[in-house]
Amino acid sequence: xxxxxxxxxxxxxxxxxxxxxxxxxxxxxxxxxxxxxxxxxxxxxxxxxxxxxxxxxxxxxxxxxxxxxxxxxxxxxxxxxxxxxxxxxxxxxxxxxxxxxxxxxxxxxxxxxxxxxxxxxxxxxxxxxxxxxxxxxxxxxxxxxxxxxxxxxxxxxxxxxxxxxxxxxxxxxxxxxxxxxxxxxxxxxxxxxxxxxxxxxxxxxxxxxxxxxxxxxxxxxxxxxxxxxxxxxxxxxxxxxxxxxxxxxxxxxxxxxxxxxxxxxxxxxxxxxxxxxxxxxxxxxxxxxxxxxxxxxxxxxxxxxxxxxxxxxxxxxxxxxxxxxxxxxxxxxxxxxxxxxxxxxxxxxxxxxxxxxxxxxxxxxxxxxxxxxxxxxxxxxxxxxxxxxxxxxxxxxxxxxxxxxxxxxxxxxxxxxxxxxxxxxxxxxxxxxxxxxxxxxxxxxxxxxxxxxxxxxxxxxxxxxxxxxxxx
Amino acid sequence: xxxxxxxxxxxxxxxxxxxxxxxxxxxxxxxxxxxxxxxxxxxxxxxxxxxxxxxxxxxxxxxxxxxxxxxxxxxxxxxxxxxxxxxxxxxxxxxxxxxxxxxxxxxxxxxxxxxxxxxxxxxxxxxxxxxxxxxxxxxxxxxxxxxxxxxxxxxxxxxxxxxxxxxxxxxxxxxxxxxxxxxxxxxxxxxxxxxxxxxxxxxxxxxxxxxxxxxxxxxxxxxxxxxxxxxxxxxxxxxxxxxxxxxxxxxxxxxxxxxxxxxxxxxxxxxxxxxxxxxxxxxxxxxxxxxxxxxxxxxxxxxxxxxxxxxxxxxxxxxxxxxxxxxxxxxxxxxxxxxxxxxxxxxxxx
Numbered sequence: 115x116x117x118x119x120x121x122x123x124x125x126x127x128x129x130x131x132x133x134x135x136x137x138x139x140x141x142x143x144x145x146x147x148x149x150x151x152x153x154x155x156x157x158x159x160x161x162x163x164x165x166x167x168x169x170x171x172x173x174x175x176x177x178x179x180x181x182x183x184x185x186x187x188x189x190x191x192x193x194x195x196x197x198x199x200x201x202x203x204x205x206x207x208x209x210x211x212x213x214x215x216x217x218x219x220x221x222x223x224x225x226x227x228x229x230x231x232x233x234x235x236x237x238x239x240x241x242x243x244x245x246x247x248x249x250x251x252x253x254x255x256x257x258x259x260x261x262x263x264x265x266x267x268x269x270x271x272x273x274x275x276x277x278x279x280x281x282x283x284x285x286x287x288x289x290x291x292x293x294x295x296x297x298x299x300x301x302x303x304x305x306x307x308x309x310x311x312x313x314x315x316x317x318x319x320x321x322x323x324x325x326x327x328x329x330x331x332x333x334x335x336x337x338x339x340x341x342x343x344x345x346x347x348x349x350x351x352x353x354x355x356x357x358x359x360x361x362x363x364x365x366x367x368x369x370x371x372x373x374x375x376x377x378x379x380x381x382x383x384x385x386x387x388x389x390x391x392x393x394x395x396x397x398x399x400x401x402x403x404x405x406x407x408x409x410x411x412x413x414x415x416x417x418x419x420x421x422x423x424x425x426x427x428x429x430x431x432x433x434x435x436x437x438x439x440x441x442x443x444x445x446x447x448x449x450x451x452x453x454x455x456x457x458x459x460x461x462x463x464x465x466x467x468x469x470x471x472x473x474x475x476x477x478x479x480x481x482x483x484x485x486x487x488x489x490x491x492x493x494x495x496x497x498x499x500x501x502x503x504x505x506x507x508x509x510x511x512x513x514x515x516x517x518x519x520x521x522x523x524x525x526x527x528x529x530x531x532x533x534x535x536x537x538x539x540x541x542x543x544x545x546x547x548x549x550x551x552x553x554x555x556x557x558x559x560x561x562x563x564x565x566x567x568x569x570x571x572x573x574x575x576x577x578x579x580x581x582x583x584x585x586x
Numbered sequence: 587x588x589x590x591x592x593x594x595x596x597x598x599x600x601x602x603x604x605x606x607x608x609x610x611x612x613x614x615x616x617x618x619x620x621x622x623x624x625x626x627x628x629x630x631x632x633x634x635x636x637x638x639x640x641x642x643x644x645x646x647x648x649x650x651x652x653x654x655x656x657x658x659x660x661x662x663x664x665x666x667x668x669x670x671x672x673x674x675x676x677x678x679x680x681x682x683x684x685x686x687x688x689x690x691x692x693x694x695x696x697x698x699x700x701x702x703x704x705x706x707x708x709x710x711x712x713x714x715x716x717x718x719x720x721x722x723x724x725x726x727x728x729x730x731x732x733x734x735x736x737x738x739x740x741x742x743x744x745x746x747x748x749x750x751x752x753x754x755x756x757x758x759x760x761x762x763x764x765x766x767x768x769x770x771x772x773x774x775x776x777x778x779x780x781x782x783x784x785x786x787x788x789x790x791x792x793x794x795x796x797x798x799x800x801x802x803x804x805x806x807x808x809x810x811x812x813x814x815x816x817x818x819x820x821x822x823x824x825x826x827x828x829x830x831x832x833x834x835x836x837x838x839x840x841x842x843x844x845x846x847x848x849x850x851x852x853x854x855x856x857x858x859x860x861x862x863x864x865x866x867x868x869x870x871x872x873x874x875x876x877x878x879x880x881x882x883x884x885x886x887x888x889x890x891x892x893x894x895x896x897x898x899x900x901x902x903x904x905x906x907x908x909x910x911x912x913x914x915x916x917x918x919x920x921x922x923x924x925x926x927x928x929x930x931x932x933x934x935x936x
Contacts, residue, residue, distance in 0.1 A: 160762070
């Protein structure tokens with residue numbers, strides 16, 4: 115009986131303290147991100163990007179875009195990538211053994227022919243079948259690498275081996291970049307003298323229901339489906355509040371795989387992408403940071419809050435669940451692989467702050483939440499529930515979730531104002547109100563499935579998603 | 587009502603302390619949510635009204651200003667009348683902001699006589715005083731706005747004020763001051779390099795070079811002193827100017843800089859030696875190759891590749907065994923040019 119009481123008290127205080135720390139850390143992150151956003155806006159309101167457009171001193175950039183069975187949109191996507199406003203860049207498409215006609219379409223439309231070109235074998239990859247360049251000088255920026263299937267990380271490594279640019283921009287080929295995306299992303303690399311910027315992350319925005327013509331974003335619209343709107347709020351919270359704050363603290367542990375720019379040399383020296391994880395975008399950042407710290411080099415991972423990259427979000431539960439499942443497994447794999455960082459003072463912020471935060475609030479939070487729900491159910495079953503306490507906690511947590519979403523919506527309104535149509539604000543508010551007991555439960559379920567799949571060793575390489583295509 | 591409130595307060599006070607705290611948090615959260623929603627809607631309507639008002643004023647003054655710049659010499663009365671009208675309008679703050687922005691925007695798109703008309707108008711309306719006031723503001727971003735305005739309107743008597751900002755602790759402010767020095771005083775403005783204590787970022791160097799490239803009909807300044815500056819970024823920047831202006835006669839200075847303590851300076855100097863194809867540099871480049879960092883070795887071999895002749899074949903053959911692929915590739919490409927029929931190796935298997 116005494117031991118039951120102790121267990122009860124332990125769980126009670128554990129959940130109380132855990133929730134209090136979560137709420138406090140979110141408030142701190144929210145406040146930091148507000149200051150960082152204001153500072154970013156002021157600093158960048160004076161920037162002229164005209165000079166870098168034509169300068170012979172602009173650094174070289176390679177866009178690495180892996181492609182697997184993207185035949186539906188590959189031609190338009192490549193055209194869009196080749197029309198970016200930057201002087202010194204190349205587009206490297208890596209066909210990762212597609213089973214459809216992606217390669218044939220590229221060869222036909224862009225008039226490609228095979229070329230002989232030595233590739234740096236520093237990072238091991240699946241076998242390269244051929245390298246293609248266009249016979250038409252109009253498409254001289256385009257290079258296509260055809261290789262055996264090895265997964266997204268392997269395809270990116272092949273591109274990394276081929277590139278000899280100073281910076282590489284790794285993107286999902288189906289994403290749509292805003293024309294001045296490269297200028298904005300390369301700027302942080304060039305404006306630091308006290309520390310080396312090793313990577314820049316950008317905001318990912320949801321393009322569902324937006325009007326896109328010839329690879330250009332013409333009109334931003336609120337998505338029609340509720341499932342897409344949930345993701346709008348989720349992305350706003352994550353990118354405008356979460357990552358902005360982590361960037362300020364120089365503690366970013368992830369740059370979205372959809373769009374990020376990296377120092378090529380540092381990336382290669384750190385060993386390139388890990389092909390044994392589904393969370394290669396997070397893993398490479400952790401490893402690059404670890405590499406810099408091991409070599410006692412001052413570094414920074416920068417973050418650009420401008421809406422530069424637009425992507426198609428899952429519009430059905432099945433695809434969404436697969437995506438979240440993959441994200442969860444990626445987080446677990448990365449954190450496990452680099453577990454030596456945990457509370458390791460040698461790694462400074464990385465070991466003492468970023469890693470523990472991700473472990474507790476990203477990796478363990480869904481599990482803690484489910485245990486909490488079971489604990490509540492158990493208390494109800496034995497009739498030991500105190501409803502006054504229970505309802506008070508439920509209401510405070512629910513309202514906190516809405517407050518945080520509102521802060522993200524306000525932040526968006528005060529900065530980029532992408533959703534300006536009449537009624538958009540109300541639609542977002544409604545989503546914020548119902549999300550905690552609908553979409554959140556779903557993401558919780560997906561995270562648990564991810565855990566289960568990780569421990570039962572279920573794997574998937576490319577995380578297929580049925581694309582409808584942007585602008586189609 | 588009073589009774590209800592009293593009951594509510596007594597219920598609240600009878601709750602355990604933790605629950606009392608939680609209900610205070612709930613109350614705060616409710617206020618935050620409601621005020622955010624109200625603020626959101628207010629923001630939207632205020633923004634829309636502001637945009638409407640702004641558009642109205644923009645349409646009104648745009649027409650007046652476009653007519654102004656196209657007035658002919660015979661229409662001097664109309665021109666004076668317009669100036670008088672605008673002088674009255676700028677007494678109103680929002681009208682002044684619109685007029686000022688319109689003049690600056692139009693000026694940005696014009697050159698020659700038409701741009702000069704607008705500069706004169708900016709003076710005549712007294713808008714320069716507002717810009718100078720901004721320039722003296724203690725707030726850095728207002729100060730930058732002021733600097734931009736005076737620079738665009740070619741207000742040249744701000745040399746001392748601008749020079750004082752060259753070493754300001756705010757990076758954006760000192761960058762803006764540096765750009766202003768070049769925009770207003772052209773090569774003469776580059777004197778700020780003599781006293782610059784802070785490093786010039788790569789981004790800033792690109793901006794400065796773009797401005798410098800637009801300077802016409804002026805003698806290129808002597809860059810020698812800056813090549814020996816204590817500030818490494820000043821040396822790198824000057825080296826870029828050496829390359830930009832083809833100052834090949836400075837080859838002796840370039841060769842000396844190959845042994846500079848700063849890796850960045852060395853790399854930039856090596857790159858230019860290769861670009862200018864200065865054969866005298868070959869010996870020293872080969873000498874320093876072995877003990878240089880891999881990245882610098884790449885710069886050296888690229889430069890040597892541009893200077894190579896058949897006597898260098900053994901050097902490049904040796905580099906085919908390098909652990910660095912990029913170095914190996916340059917050696918391979920160079921050897922292909924130097925003895926095309928003798929290179930049969932597969933680079934990927936070297």
